[in-house]
Amino acid sequence: xxxxxxxxxxxxxxxAAVLPSTLLSGCGATPPPPGSGVVKVTPTICEIxxxxxxxxxxxxxxxxxxxxxxxEDTHSRGRLCTRGSGGLGAFLDPDRLRAPLLRVEEGGKxxxxxxxxxxxxxxxxxxxxxxxxxxxxxxVAVFSxxxxxxxxxxxxxxxxxxxxAPPDYAQCRAAREVGFFLTYGETIGGQERTxxxxxxxxxxIGTHIGENLHNGQVQTFSExxxxxxxxxxxxxxxxxxxxxxxxxxxxxxGTDLALLLAWMNVLITEGLYDxxxxxxxxxxxxxxxxxxxxxxxxxxxxxxxxxxxxxRRTAREMAGNAPATLVHPGRHSAWYGDDTQRAxxxxxxxxxxxxxxxxxxxxxxxxxxxPKYPYPKYPKAASGWQDxxxxxxxxxxxxTTNVLIEQSVGKDARYKxxxxxxxxxxxxxxxxxETIKQAADxxxxxxxxxxxxMEITGHADVVLPECTYLERYDPIRNDRRxxxxxxxxxxxxxxxxxxxxxxxxxxxxxxxxGLEKYFPWKDYSEVIDWQLQQVGSSLQEMQRIGVKSxxxxxxxxxxxxxxxxxxxxxxxxxxxxxxxxxxxxxxxxRYTPPDPAPPGFYQLIYGRMPAHTFSRTTNNPLxxxxxxxxxxxxxxxxxxxxxxxxxDHVQLKNQDGVLSNRVRVRVTxxxxxxxVFMAHGFGHTARRxxxxxxxxxxDTELITRxxxxxxxxxxxxRSNFVTFVTQEV
Ligand code: MGD
Ligand code: SF4
Numbered sequence: 150x151x152x153x154x155x156x157x158x159x160x161x162x163x164x165a166a167v168l169p170s171t172l173l174s175g176c177g178a179t180p181p182p183p184g185s186g187v188v189k190v191t192p193t194i195c196e197i198x199x200x201x202x203x204x205x206x207x208x209x210x211x212x213x214x215x216x217x218x219x220x221e222d223t224h225s226r227g228r229l230c231t232r233g234s235g236g237l238g239a240f241l242d243p244d245r246l247r248a249p250l251l252r253v254e255e256g257g258k259x260x261x262x263x264x265x266x267x268x269x270x271x272x273x274x275x276x277x278x279x280x281x282x283x284x285x286x287x288x289v290a291v292f293s294x295x296x297x298x299x300x301x302x303x304x305x306x307x308x309x310x311x312x313x314a315p316p317d318y319a320q321c322r323a324a325r326e327v328g329f330f331l332t333y334g335e336t337i338g339g340q341e342r343t344x345x346x347x348x349x350x351x352x353x354i355g356t357h358i359g360e361n362l363h364n365g366q367v368q369t370f371s372e373x374x375x376x377x378x379x380x381x382x383x384x385x386x387x388x389x390x391x392x393x394x395x396x397x398x399x400x401x402x403g404t405d406l407a408l409l410l411a412w413m414n415v416l417i418t419e420g421l422y423d424x425x426x427x428x429x430x431x432x433x434x435x436x437x438x439x440x441x442x443x444x445x446x447x448x449x450x451x452x453x454x455x456x457x458x459x460x461r462r463t464a465r466e467m468a469g470n471a472p473a474t475l476v477h478p479g480r481h482s483a484w485y486g487d488d489t490q491r492a493x494x495x496x497x498x499x500x501x502x503x504x505x506x507x508x509x510x511x512x513x514x515x516x517x518x519x520p521k522y523p524y525p526k527y528p529k530a531a532s533g534w535q536d537x538x539x540x541x542x543x544x545x546x547x548x549t550t551n552v553l554i555e556q557s558v559g560k561d562a563r564y565k566x567x568x569x570x571x572x573x574x575x576x577x578x579x580x581x582x583e584t585i586k587q588a589a590d591x592x593x594x595x596x597x598x599x600x601x602x603m604e605i606t607g608h609a610d611v612v613l614p615e616c617t618y619l620e621r622y623d624p625i626r627n628d629r630r631x632x633x634x635x636x637x638x639x640x641x642x643x644x645x646x647x648x649x650x651x652x653x654x655x656x657x658x659x660x661x662x663g664l665e666k667y668f669p670w671k672d673y674s675e676v677i678d679w680q681l682q683q684v685g686s687s688l689q690e691m692q693r694i695g696v697k698s699x700x701x702x703x704x705x706x707x708x709x710x711x712x713x714x715x716x717x718x719x720x721x722x723x724x725x726x727x728x729x730x731x732x733x734x735x736x737x738x739r740y741t742p743p744d745p746a747p748p749g750f751y752q753l754i755y756g757r758m759p760a761h762t763f764s765r766t767t768n769n770p771l772x773x774x775x776x777x778x779x780x781x782x783x784x785x786x787x788x789x790x791x792x793x794x795x796x797d798h799v800q801l802k803n804q805d806g807v808l809s810n811r812v813r814v815r816v817t818x819x820x821x822x823x824x825v826f827m828a829h830g831f832g833h834t835a836r837r838x839x840x841x842x843x844x845x846x847x848d849t850e851l852i853t854r855x856x857x858x859x860x861x862x863x864x865x866x867r868s869n870f871v872t873f874v875t876q877e878v
Contacts, residue, residue: 154259186210191641192219192695194626195233196618198762199295199317199339200363201626203696204229204236206619206641213237213642216619221696223632224340230364231760231775238771239600239617240642244839246602246614247646261612266649266657273611274661276594277308280565286310287530288563289594290537290553293570296623296638297615297651300673301570301598303524304655307667311533312564314548316577323863325482327544328492331726333505334716337478338514340365340630345477346372347509350379350470352463354405354495356479357388361757363480379470381463383408386754386782386826387819396463402752402824403485403743403867404453409494410740411449412464414441416501421468423503430713431500433725433737440737452742471502473509486856486865489544490738493726497738500722506707513706514629517699520683522676525666537563542862543732549862550578551855557588566594570651571615575604576764576830579852579866598654601768602837614648621650622673625680625691631705634698635684637677637691734860743868747804750870751787752824755848764830768841778845780815782826788816791873801825801871803851808874812846825871 186209193216195202202225207214216236220227229236249269250261264272280288286309293301294315302313326336345351346369358370374380374393382394383405391397400408416422417438427434446457467474476498482488504510534548537556542549554574557564567588575585589595589608597609606612615621619641626636644650652673659668670676678688686697707713714720718728730736746752760776761767781801783793793799795816801809810832820826831845856865 186212188214192637192639192692193619193641194296194623194636194638195229195236196295196638197232197236197239197766198363200225200365201296201340201628201636202229202233202364203626203636204233205695208641211642213240219636219695221694221698222636223634223698224630224636225364226368228364228368230362230367232362232762232766232772233364235760235766235769235771235775236619238769238773239766240619240645242601242768242770244602244768244837245600245617245646246606246612246648248614249647250606250609250612252610266647269611269613270654270657270661273594273596273613274658276610277566277658277662280593281309284565285531287312287532289566289568290314290548290557290564291568291570292316292550292553292572292574293568295571296618296626297621298570299624300651300655301568303667304659304664305568306527306530307524307659307664308662309528309530311530312537312548312553314534314550314553316550316572316574318547319549319551319862319864320483320577320579320866321481323483323545323547323861324488324858325478325480325492327546327861328482328489329478329496331489331544331728332493332496332500332717332723337511338629340628341478341480342511342514342629342631343369343475343477344509344512345369345378345475346376348373348378348470348473348475349509350381350467350474352381352383352467352474352476353390354383354409354477354479355484356477357384357386357390357756358477359389360759361480362759379466381466385752385821385824386756396459396466398455398459398463399821401452401454402754406487406491406494406738406740407444407449407452408455408460409491409498410441410444410738411446411453411460412467413437413494413498413501414444415446415461415464416468416498417441419465419468421465422501423471426472426503427501429710430715430722431724432719432721433723437497437724437737444740452740467502470509472504472507474502474504475499475510476502476504483858483863484865484867485743486858486868487741488858488863488865489860490735494738497724500724505722506713508706512631513703514631515633515701515703516629517627517633517635517684519625519627519635519680522679532563538862542858542860544728544860545862549857549864550574551581551857551864552862554578554581554584554588557592558584559587559591562588562591564588564592566592566596568596568598569605569609570598573599573603573605573764575608576833576847576849579849579864580855582850598651600648601765602835603764604833604835607835613654614646615651615654616644616648620644620648622652622677625677632698633701634696635681635686635691636696637688639674639692729860746823746870750804750872752867753801753803753848753851753869753871754820754824754826754867755829756826758828761828761830764833767830767833767844768838770840773840777840778813779828779831780813781846782815782817782820784820784822785816785818786822787825788814791875793873793875797875798877800874800877801846801851802874803853804870805853807851807853809846809851809871810843811877
């Protein structure tokens with residue numbers, strides 16, 4: 150086959166143009182009259198973001214009605230957020246992928262042909278076998294994340310690859326997790342261990358809780374504030390959280406590390422740090438004190454634009470409430486390329502306040518001791534994502550999307566095939582728009598498993614339509630959190646159209662690849678039942694209750710004067726990191742000033758809005774109604790310079806000449822004059838997303854300058870600048 154063209158799915162492969170009004174009215178907004186039909190409830194775990202709230206799906210006469218939270222779920226406290234309640238929209242979306250698609254060439258043109266599952270799976274398996282025979286199975290890269298990714302990790306490890314790169318590693322949490330791990334020997338975890346309900350002081354640094362909506366977290370945040378916690382928000386944008394704060398610090402973008410060092414300087418020079426805690430648990434204090442000596446508030450003022458007095462007052466406020474002061478670790482930490490060092494500074498500041506392991510700070514997490522299903526051992530892969538890093542990023546714990554994508558370009562590329570599960574790479578990975586196209590030209594196989602005709606499907610050889618989370622079983626939820634619990638996702642509906650659950654797709658591929666011994670069960674519910682039986686429960690019980698809590702085995706907080714051994718090499722909190730020094734990195738965080746904006750350009754800041762998660766929800770018909778498009782936030786002074794009014798359409802052009810789609814202007818003092826802000830996930834270019842196509846602008850395409858964090862391979866995305874194009878190009 151010749152060069153792989155980007156294929157736009159034609160209308161013939163999709164469904165009806167509009168969502169039937171009967172279905173829309175039946176999914177939450179208007180409950181059916183009581184007693185009018187047979188109501189059934191089925192347990193689920195929400196898939197609309199990664200917070201994994203447990204809920205109940207209500208159907209009436211098998212038709213969708215509503216999804217509500219499971220009151221027994223301590224993690225979500227029995228509630229769902231807007232997006233979770235709108236989860237039925239994912240199920241009902243008329244633009245869903247409906248049948249397997251195969252790229253074919255006819256009359257010199259490439260197009261997708263709708264095929265049977267047998268044909269699609271045979272094709273994918275044959276190509277995988279060919280790659281394994283000619284190059285080795287380790288030459289297939291896997292981009293997958295979320296609950297269902299476990300099925301494909303299992304399949305592909307059994308096949309013989311170890312090259313996995315989920316976007317929620319390099320584009321999200323990598324730097325934070327490694328920064329805290331190097332300091333405490335433990336990570337923060339996917340469900341943050343922040344004890345905000347009991348905090349007396351909460352500090353948010355570029356973390357816009359409330360707009361960035363992780364349900365349980367927002368509830369504990371609100372509870373903390375309701376109980377009178379002081380809130381300090383550091384953000385160049387007046388976020389919703391800033392509106393609740395006692396102190397809003399509108400910092401110059403990219404200078405957060407300077408502020409963190411200055412706060413440490415105040416705590417140490419004024420003797421406000423937790424001396425007993427540091428003496429008992431930490432190592433390297435004297436070196437730290439020496440390191441931050443010159444980082445006075447006056448020094449930080451010149452970097453951050455924040456008055457020395459406000460830096461001192463906020464440091465004292467934190468110390469006054471310690472150890473119940475939480476300097477929040479954030480989540481999406483791929484900012485400026487020195488992100489592990491910023492995360493280390495956050496970790497160290499918390500140590501000075503004595504908040505790790507303390508009430509109102511960070512609690513200790515626990516999960517249920519749930520045995521793994523007894524699969525045979527996986528074969529050892531001849532190479533893995535570490536080899537792709539070629540000696541760089543020594544503290545990485547997963548593959549970097551950008552690296553694996555770049556290593557897939559050209560005849561001699563390391564990778565010959567891709568399997569992509571639940572990841573829309575063109576929108577979630579920055580700086581690779583062209584690289585993905587080049588890789589698509591040289592790869593022997595691209596398999597995409599998705600529910601929607603997203604941008605990534607246009608690059609596929611074979612598209613395998615997964616049913617939504619409301620139509621399938623997935624692995625039991627068992628994460629490290631405050632209260633150990635298990636939760637079940639099971640089908641509330643029959644699979645729609647010709648879509649299939651991820652576990653079924655993985656198993657069918659496995660059977661065709663001769664991997665029968667890794668799939669000794671017929672239905673994934675057998676695996677779940679086996680695991681549940683090991684902890685005294687059963688599938689039957691969980692189908693009835695949805696969530697089961699287990700008693701903790703260890704304490705939530707450190708005991709008073711407890712001799713705790715931190716799982717670091719020294720057994721202590723490492724303020725000075727020998728591990729970093731041994732690899733030639735700064736053992737304590739060192740500040741580097743951000744790149745200056747070119748004249749006439751503004752720093753591009755992006756973030757979340759409560760109605761949407763990344764690009765996955767913007768076509769959801771229920772959530773589209775809540776927020777159909779994004780806007781670009783512009784300060785009134787900047788707007789005056791450019792003669793822009795609220796609601797005007799502009800395009801944004803970045804420092805490398807990349808031009809965005811049209812986007813409306815929102816003139817607001819909530820953003821400073823040096824930056825603009827837009828919500829992530831909009832401006833789709835996939836035509837079959839009939840609601841979201843070309844509505845709003847996409848931040849990712851404007852992020853062409855990616856600064857790799859040398860410690861983790863995390864992709865710094867905030868060193869990009871844009872200007873306005875007011876006449877449409
Ligand atoms: P989405 O854009 O939501 O984000 O990265 P992604 O998870 O790739 O794409 C999810 C894909 O999964 C979509 O194609 C969707 O249709 C598909 N999908 C949804 N549900 C299912 C399902 O049940 N089964 C299957 N098979 N597919 C499903 C997120 C990543 O993005 C993260 S975690 C962060 S923190 C980063 N945020 C971010 C940002 O803020 N700005 C920019 N510019 N880039 C970012 N990239 C990162
Ligand atoms: Fe779903 Fe909202 Fe919970 Fe995320 S926070 S899992 S979208 S209910």
